[in-house]
Amino acid sequence: MTDPAALDSNWWRGGVIYQIYPRSFQDSNADGIGDLPGITARMPYIASLGIDAIWISPFFTSPMKDFGYDVSDYCDVDPIFGTLADFDALIAAAQQHGVKVMIDVVLSHTSDRHPWFIKSREEPDGPMGDWYVWADAKPDGTAPNNWLSFFGGPAWQWDSNREQYYLHNFLSAQPDLNLHNTEVQDALLEVLRFWLDRGVRGFRMDTVNFLFADKALRDNPPLPPEERNSVLAPRVNPYNHQDHVYSKNQPETLEFLSKVRMLMEEYDATTTLGEIGDATEGLPLLGEYTRGTDRLHQCYAFEFLAAEPLVAGRVAEVLHELDRVASGGWAAWAFSNHDVMRHATRWGLTPAAQRLYATLMMCLPGSAVLYQGEELGLEEDALAYEDLQDPYGREFWPQYKGRDGCRTPMVWQADTQNAGFSEAAPWLPVGSENQSRAVDVQEADPGAQLHHYRRAIALRKAHPALRGGTISDVCAEGDVLHFRRSAGDETLFCAFNMSDTPSTHAFPDGAWDIVGQDVGSAAEAVDGGLHLGPWQVCLARRV
Structure with a gap:
């Protein structure tokens, strides 16, 4: 459908x-x-x-x-x-x-209970014998190499049926497939x-x-x-x-x-x-x-x-x-x-x-x-x-x-x-x-x-510049992050005061309209600069 x-x-x-x-x-x-x-x-x-x-x-x-x-x-x-x-x-x-x-x-x-692994384990010379990463032990019986599991310990598990090790990057119950x-x-x-x-x-x-x-x-x-x-x-x-x-x-x-x-x-x-x-x-x-x-x-x-x-x-x-x-x-x-x-x-x-x-x-x-x-x-x-x-x-x-x-x-x-x-x-x-x-x-x-x-x-969703536009002028000044997003004829200036302390920064030149007021976007001019209160956002669209 x-x-x-x-x-x-x-x-x-x-x-x-x-x-x-x-x-x-x-x-x-x-x-x-x-x-x-x-x-x-x-x-x-x-x-x-x-x-x-x-x-x-x-x-x-x-x-x-x-x-x-x-x-x-x-x-x-x-x-x-x-x-x-x-x-x-x-x-x-x-x-x-x-x-x-x-x-x-x-x-x-996969799981070690997947039919693929069961067949691979039971029939080393069968059609699925090399569907998983199997390897012989070193001469002293230890694992094939030093790889470690993401969940702790070696990334190799000994299998007595094949008398080989199999690779598991995660749990030993999660054998790795051989995508080669x-x-x-x-x-x-x-x-x-x-x-x-x-x-x-x-x-x-x-x-x-x-x-x-x-x-x-x-x-x-x-x-x-x-x-x-x-x-x-x-x-x-x-x-x-x-x-x-x-x-x-x-x-x-x-x-x-x-x-x-x-x-x-x-x-x-x-x-x-x-x-x-x-x-x-x-x-x-x-x-x-x-x-x-x-x-x-x-x-x-x-x-x-x-x-x-x-x-x-x-x-x-x-x-x-x-x-x-x-x-x-x-x-x-x-x-x-x-x-x-x-x-x-x-x-x-x-x-x-x-x-x-x-x-x-x-x-x-x-x-x-x-x-x-x-x-x-x-x-x-x-x-x-x-x-x-x-x-x-x-x-x-x-x-x-x-x-x-x-x-x-x-x-x-x-x-x-x-x-x-x-x-x-x-x-x-x-x-x-x-x-x-x-x-x-x-x-x-x-x-x-x-x-x-x-x-x-x-x-x-309302602004093409945010959904799929480019980003430019990325800058962090103290606790304030700001950048521009652009798509077609829309350019947005985005500023975020990422702290609980008020901050004042320069506002970009030109004419801008504040957008996003319903998500707390606002701008207050102080001596020609942009004043942002604690955890405040300013989103502005270039006119």
Whole structure:
């Protein structure tokens, strides 16, 4: 079925994507776990935000060792989330509301319970014998090389049946596929086709730079301490001690991505959003993976997901670096997601600061990705060790408490059991402070964060310069970030006071009209300069 709302093939350029973590969005059958019918039931709310698309985290058949990122059947829905018929109903509801559906695909690895891996393990000389990365032990029986797992420990697991090691960049229950085998590539492309034929408009491609490993399995060199970064891997994880030049980021990736792009071109108005899991090469890879018309459409950037406060100077630095190393590429920005602490907590933001960051997101070049509950100002929930579900958190507790705090259930109704998420005890507890930020409370309050997000998204859609224009004159002066966005005959001046201290700066020459007053945009002239109050924004259009 053709989606009338998807006729614009470039809808993704500057689009706003809303990430849904299905386990935690809405439970429809009282088992404490969110599901696909729950998402369908909440489609009117989703559409009311004004977003272009939803990205649904994995819902495929899975043992759930890593909550769906360990897939045992790429072409079916895990029973806890529903059925393929439920997915088709979700697609139909999304189309009726003008919302496109993107799904999260995990192509670098599967579950160890996937039939492909079972056959590969049991029949080394069979047709799937080399569908995974297998290697002999060193003469002393140790692993083939020094590669480390992102989740801690060696990246190799011994298999007594084959008397070989297999590679797992994540959990040992997540063996890595061997994409050097073109039959594996073809099988994965057929997986994408299966979902495109069901009406999917795009794919968020998990850990896209892990698709290939060095054929020679060479050792990774050490990474100097000053270059170690912990956006995703905590500092307690020795994974940060290596420069992963051989275990990921291989040149063959681009050849496979060109095949993905060719497939996508067979379908109307589709997009690919690659996740680059690399703390040191993220922006250069973003440019490399999205430049031109034969690679990914856009890539997910991690620069604004870091723990360090996102100050004016840092935003300017990232935008300048993006222009330097990824010119011609396309970034998708996020402040929060299912893998990092919610940014309201991570940066210690007041409600006023949260509103500024929401407006800033909608003024950045590239695409914008929001994480469910961000529009409500949800904060990280503090969980006790016994409530943890995330294997990453259990491994490194208490120095690192895992990802469960950002995955707690969505809050819909403040005065109902489990905040309206489920009639049963939810898989993760609902925090009492977040429950008070429920949708029903905010719908009744014109000044709530929810309404600000809606206005900020509408602002982006109303101005071509914000949605798809160029950016220039990026500058940070103290706590004030300012830049210009331009498209056609529209030029906007955007200034953000990213502090709780008033500031005065020069206003650009010429005639300008203030826009975006409904998101707090204002300008007050003081001695010929622009005065910005604490956490205040100025958006002006050149006349």
